[in-house]
Amino acid sequence: MRFYAFCLGLLIAIGAQAEVFEQTLSNGLKVIVKEDRRAPVVVQQIWYRAGSMDEMTGVTGVAHVLEHMMFKGTKEVPVGEFSRRIAAAGGRENAFTSYDYTAYFQQLHKSQLELAMKLEADRMHNLRLSDEEFAKEIRVVMEERRWRTDDDARALLDERLMATAYQEHPYRNPIVGWMNDLKNMTADDARLWYQTWYAPNNATLVIAGDVDAKQVFALARKYYGRIHVGKLPLRKPYEEPAQLGIKRIVVKAPAELPHLVMAWHAPTLRDVDKDWQPYALSVLAGVLDGNDSARLNKSLVRERQVATSIGAGYANTSRGPTMFSLEATPAAGTSVEALEVAIREQLQMIVRDGVSEEELRRVRAQVTAAEVYKLDSLFYQAMQIGQIESIGLSQHDLPVILKKLQAVTAAQVQAVARDILRDDQLTVAVLDPQPLAAEKPQQGGHAHAH
Amino acid sequence: MRTKLIPFVLLCGFAAGAFATPQIQHWQAASGARVYFVQDHNLPMLDVAVSFPAGSAYDQAGNKGVAGLTHGLLDLGVQGMNEDDIARKLADVGARVGSSFDADRSAVTLRTLSSPAEREVALDILARVLQQPLFPQEVLAREKTRLIASLREAETKPEFLSEKAFGKAVFGTHPYGWQAEVADIEKVGRADLLEFFRAHYGARDAVVALMGDVTRQQAEAIAQQLTAALPQSESVAPLPAVASLGGSSEQRIPHPASQSHILIGAPGIARNDPDYFPLYVGNYILGGGGFVSRLMNEVREKRGMAYSVYSYFMPMQQPGAFQIGLQTKNEQVEEALQVVRTTVRDFVAKGVTEVELHAAKQNIIGGFPLRIDSNRKILEYLSVIGFYNLPLTYLDDFQARVEQVNVRTVNDAFRRRIDPDAMATVIVGGQGVAK
Numbered sequence: 065m066r067f068y069a070f071c072l073g074l075l076i077a078i079g080a081q082a083e084v085f086e087q088t089l090s091n092g093l094k095v096i097v098k099e100d101r102r103a104p105v106v107v108q109q110i111w112y113r114a115g116s117m118d119e120m121t122g123v124t125g126v127a128h129v130l131e132h133m134m135f136k137g138t139k140e141v142p143v144g145e146f147s148r149r150i151a152a153a154g155g156r157e158n159a160f161t162s163y164d165y166t167a168y169f170q171q172l173h174k175s176q177l178e179l180a181m182k183l184e185a186d187r188m189h190n191l192r193l194s195d196e197e198f199a200k201e202i203r204v205v206m207e208e209r210r211w212r213t214d215d216d217a218r219a220l221l222d223e224r225l226m227a228t229a230y231q232e233h234p235y236r237n238p239i240v241g242w243m244n245d246l247k248n249m250t251a252d253d254a255r256l257w258y259q260t261w262y263a264p265n266n267a268t269l270v271i272a273g274d275v276d277a278k279q280v281f282a283l284a285r286k287y288y289g290r291i292h293v294g295k296l297p298l299r300k301p302y303e304e305p306a307q308l309g310i311k312r313i314v315v316k317a318p319a320e321l322p323h324l325v326m327a328w329h330a331p332t333l334r335d336v337d338k339d340w341q342p343y344a345l346s347v348l349a350g351v352l353d354g355n356d357s358a359r360l361n362k363s364l365v366r367e368r369q370v371a372t373s374i375g376a377g378y379a380n381t382s383r384g385p386t387m388f389s390l391e392a393t394p395a396a397g398t399s400v401e402a403l404e405v406a407i408r409e410q411l412q413m414i415v416r417d418g419v420s421e422e423e424l425r426r427v428r429a430q431v432t433a434a435e436v437y438k439l440d441s442l443f444y445q446a447m448q449i450g451q452i453e454s455i456g457l458s459q460h461d462l463p464v465i466l467k468k469l470q471a472v473t474a475a476q477v478q479a480v481a482r483d484i485l486r487d488d489q490l491t492v493a494v495l496d497p498q499p500l501a502a503e504k505p506q507q508g509g510h511a512h513a514h
Numbered sequence: 515m516r517t518k519l520i521p522f523v524l525l526c527g528f529a530a531g532a533f534a535t536p537q538i539q540h541w542q543a544a545s546g547a548r549v550y551f552v553q554d555h556n557l558p559m560l561d562v563a564v565s566f567p568a569g570s571a572y573d574q575a576g577n578k579g580v581a582g583l584t585h586g587l588l589d590l591g592v593q594g595m596n597e598d599d600i601a602r603k604l605a606d607v608g609a610r611v612g613s614s615f616d617a618d619r620s621a622v623t624l625r626t627l628s629s630p631a632e633r634e635v636a637l638d639i640l641a642r643v644l645q646q647p648l649f650p651q652e653v654l655a656r657e658k659t660r661l662i663a664s665l666r667e668a669e670t671k672p673e674f675l676s677e678k679a680f681g682k683a684v685f686g687t688h689p690y691g692w693q694a695e696v697a698d699i700e701k702v703g704r705a706d707l708l709e710f711f712r713a714h715y716g717a718r719d720a721v722v723a724l725m726g727d728v729t730r731q732q733a734e735a736i737a738q739q740l741t742a743a744l745p746q747s748e749s750v751a752p753l754p755a756v757a758s759l760g761g762s763s764e765q766r767i768p769h770p771a772s773q774s775h776i777l778i779g780a781p782g783i784a785r786n787d788p789d790y791f792p793l794y795v796g797n798y799i800l801g802g803g804g805f806v807s808r809l810m811n812e813v814r815e816k817r818g819m820a821y822s823v824y825s826y827f828m829p830m831q832q833p834g835a836f837q838i839g840l841q842t843k844n845e846q847v848e849e850a851l852q853v854v855r856t857t858v859r860d861f862v863a864k865g866v867t868e869v870e871l872h873a874a875k876q877n878i879i880g881g882f883p884l885r886i887d888s889n890r891k892i893l894e895y896l897s898v899i900g901f902y903n904l905p906l907t908y909l910d911d912f913q914a915r916v917e918q919v920n921v922r923t924v925n926d927a928f929r930r931r932i933d934p935d936a937m938a939t940v941i942v943g944g945q946g947v948a949k
Contacts, residue, residue, distance in 0.1 A: 102556050103887035135805070144815060147805040152873050154880020156804075173883050203818030207773065211821055211841050215672065215771040318770050320667040357601035365660075366597065372660045396663060426605045433608025433627055439557050440888045500670055500770055 084449070084459060085277040087284075091293045092265025095284045096449055096459060098272035100442055106273030107443050108180045109169040110188070111450040113268075114261035116241075117163045117234040117384055118299075123253050125241015128161040129205050130257045134168065135159075136197040138190035143197060146183055153179050163235055164383040165454040171443065174274045178283055181271075185287035188262055198251035206247070209240045217317035217495055224315050225325055225493040233304040235384050263294020268453045272446040304329065304385050311491040319497035321372070322400050326407065327389040328489040332382050336461045336468065342380040343468045344476035345388055345484065350427035351419050351477060352376040352390070352410070358423075359410055360390070370398040370406050383455045388484060400494050411485055418478040428470050435466065535909040536892050538899070539730060547720035547741035550896040551733045554889065560628045560726040561893045562637075564644055564740055565901045567750045567831075568620035568714035571689035579694035580706045581714070583657065585613065585620045587707060590653045592639075593646040597653060600639055609636035611643065617690050618753075618831045619901055620714075623893070628727035637736060644715070645743040649707040662696050672775040672841075675767055676942040680777040683763055683938035684835055688756050716747035723896035725889045756781045756832045764939040773841045774943030778854065780936060782827040782836030785902040792927035793827055795919045798874040799866050800858070801825025801838060806873065812857045813840060819850050831902070836932060844944040851939070859934045865925030879913050 083099040116127045137143035150157045155172035170180040213219045223238045230236035241249075269288065271280050307329060333342045352360045353376035364371045374392040394403040438444055449459045536552040543549055547564075573581045589611055590597040604611055609626040622644060626636035668674040678693045685691030722737045759780050783793055794802075801809035801824050813823040820840040828834035838858065842850045866874075886892050886909065899908050 103883060105883050105887045144806075144811075148873070151803060151806045151877045152880075154877055154882070154884070156881065156884060171884055173880060176880070200816070200818035204814055204821055207819070207842060208821035210771075210773045210843060215773055318670055320670045321663060355601045355605035357598035357605070362598055366656070369656060369659070372663045393663070393667075395659065426602065429606055429608045433610075433632075436557065436559055436627060437610075437625060440559070440890055442887065497670075 095269045097277040097280045101274045106174045107171045109270045111167045111268045111454045115164040116239040124237040124245045131161045189291045195251045217319040221315045221495045229491040233302045270446045270450045310487045316496045323495035325391040325493045327387040330388040332386040336464045344480040347472040349376040349378045351423045414481040543737045545717040545741040549722045549737040550900045551724040562624040563723040563897045565621040565721040569618040571617040578698040584707045584710045588647045589643045591648045591650040592642040607632040607635045672942045676775040679940045712745045717741045717744035721900035725893040759936045767942045769943045774847045777940045779837040781833045785829045789927040791915045792923040796924035799870045
């Protein structure tokens with residue numbers, strides 16, 4: 065029961081899909097099967113198109129809280145029993161919540177697929193949300209928030225950056241939820257969420273491994289097919305109003321080193337054939353940060369030594385808007401301001417001089433190799449399918465995306481560097497490190513051993 | 515449903531028992547290196563790992579940090595190529611060099627396409643990284659600066675502070691408990707790296723693991739190519755023995771975080787320990803089995819006191835740590851500590867039940883195919899089998915060894931090996947008031 069603030073990065077959506085079969089059941093559940101017989105194992109993933117972006121004011125975090133509650137039992141499978149049965153079948157299981165979706169998975173020997181499908185289908189419509197279990201689990205979630213965010217300076221910086229960059233879009237709220245909302249959440253909030261979104265017509269089932277697609281479809285009909293269609297609420301479109309000028313924030317938290325994040329609003333893939341900027345931005349991220357001698361690390365960490373680390377991030381597929389981001393830690397003796405100037409110089413060089421064919425070739429070679437390497441992970445291949453389906457594109461788009469990524473030109477990379485990475489679209493967040501002792505004065509700040 | 519479960523469980527046995535394990539080929543290269551190879555042509559790729567007894571525990575007491583920097587600088591400059599050439603040429607063929615480093619082992623890994631054009635470039639670079647590292651002076655100076663910055667940053671993080679104090683509390687002066695400090699790093703010079711490399715990266719001690727799309731003949735040539743020019747040094751001496759804890763200790767370190775980080779433990783077991791399987795299976799029940807373990811049940815499921823709580827044995831060349839960990843808000847540290855201690859005490863005193871043991875064996879045996887379902891996972895097994903001199907039949911025997919474990923062997927092993935009254939406890943967080 066983890067959650068990921070999702071950013072699969074440059075190589076997320078690429079792939080020649082062989083042996084993939086899909087069927088939509090009469091209740092609207094889309095079932096996608098990828099046959100892969102390398103090992104006698106199988107993975108089941110169910111993806112609900114309900115993530116933190118679907119939450120309303122005051123109940124942020126409820127998507128993730130419900131994810132926790134999904135392990136708390138149904139009429140037929142008492143609390144704790146889901147995990148016990150999967151474990152007894154030799155399985156591994158977990159779940160994750162993102163801005164865009166919530167997904168649950170099990171990995172098992174292929175002979176145990178039916179058990180996993182039966183259990184997963186059961187909790188799609190028979191969940192029992194008791195007040196007692198909720199009261200305990202909400203405390204677990206608050207501990208999770210303390211651990212992931214409140215006590216982690218850089219996670220806090222990211223959280224506040226999102227809350228600043230987005231004014232209207234619900235991406236401004238953290239996936240785990242604001243602490244105040246968690247403290248005031250009730251079991252009824254979780255129940256409402258479950259009733260609203262957990263329905264076969266709001267889900268995609270992905271099964272990959274040493275299976276026969278026909279048999280999987282039959283099992284899917286048997287266990288998921290009898291679940292009633294849900295009446296999904298109208299989804300309101302969110303359109304983030306245009307940013308009208310650069311935004312800057314400072315976050316103070318216990319740490320030793322400052323940290324800088326620069327994030328620009330950027331387009332995301334909607335039409336895989338006609339859009340071109342998202343592909344160019346993916347390649348730009350590769351040119352800046354695709355290997356240890358890519359521009360940012362080579363010039364700022366290795367040569368000028370103004371940063372101790374630096375990275376670029378861009379996820380080109382999401383239900384909502386996206387951002388292109390750079391983050392860096394200044395080296396001792398370099399101010400955050402000087403580091404920002406040095407980063408801007410690197411971007412200006414691309415705007416002015418473009419990128420080389422050699423750099424493009426290198427990115428393409430890495431993309432091509434990654435296509436082969438991904439075949440070593442069944443789980444990742446299933447992830448890729450579930451993710452792209454859940455954000456509103458199709459797994460049939462994966463090969464198109466790969467082809468388009470390979471066709472990006474130097475002029476396109478230069479154009480997005482110029483047109484997208486503009487100050488009016490930019491939010492800059494700086495971590496201002498605070499000494500540990502100042503936060504809460506200690507008496508005799510020494511460790512006592514005895 | 516609930517009443518039917520147990521008889522069903524007891525009757526159904528371990529269906530996944532018969533399962534083909536990879537055929538491991540093993541030989542010694544002319545260089546002296548030991549080679550472990552699994553030939554598999556399903557995917558057009560090759561994974562390689564070369565391991566050395568050159569982890570942080572091989573540092574000298576007065577020269578900490580040398581092992582880590584030696585490892586870190588291997589691919590930052592070699593004969594004929596600077597660090598940028600290396601990174602660029604690898605990227606040009608889509609190859610990835612990775613590494614892993616712990617107290618025992620320093621390893622460099624390579625993942626490459628198996629098509630000759632790509633594979634040969636990638637292996638040529640790996641061969642030079644392993645055998646001709648230059649440890650350039652200016653790169654060392656820069657990496658020391660970066661390492662010092664990250665150490666200073668780490669000193670503000672409760673995870674790091676608790677691990678560091680825990681290592682010291684459990685291992686005392688044994689190198690398993692060492693953590694290089696800023697002052698140690700500042701002292702490291704290029705000559706230290708060259709000498710450490712010469713003494714610890716010898717062909718005789720190298721373990722080469724190869725997994726994927728090459729033939730036996732190609733694998734033999736690759737293993738030799740990667741190790742022929744390694745130093746011809748004497749075998750590295752084994753690490754010193756780990757002393758057991760004389761009694762319990764408790765250390766509280768103040769920190770402004772809202773949660774306290776708690777670690778409890780003691781020296782555990784070595785890789786070749788005869789109690790390995792009973793302890794491994796037993797620990798699944800105590801705190802290794804994710805959502806179905808006793809610690810998870812007591813601390814999280816029943817009381818909502820933590821997001822993560824676990825226990826594990828870290829089997830090493832010498833006994834590594836037995837470690838229990840959790841994070842909980844400062845206000846409920848005492849209560850959480852009591853729950854954990856009671857759970858452990860109870861576990862050791864009263865032992866496990868037949869039902870628990872059966873469920874654990876079902877999971878470990880039934881889940882065995884998941885341990886070897888990818889090239890990456892098999893590569894890691896090859897490295898561990900080679901590095902720790904485990905039997906070549908380790909994977910074949912795994913399920914039977916787990917099957918042989920019974921309630922008596924688990925309870926007996928825990929009583930002999932885990933003394934709840936001789937454990938080190940470290941708590942980072944809260945006011946840091948001595949108890």
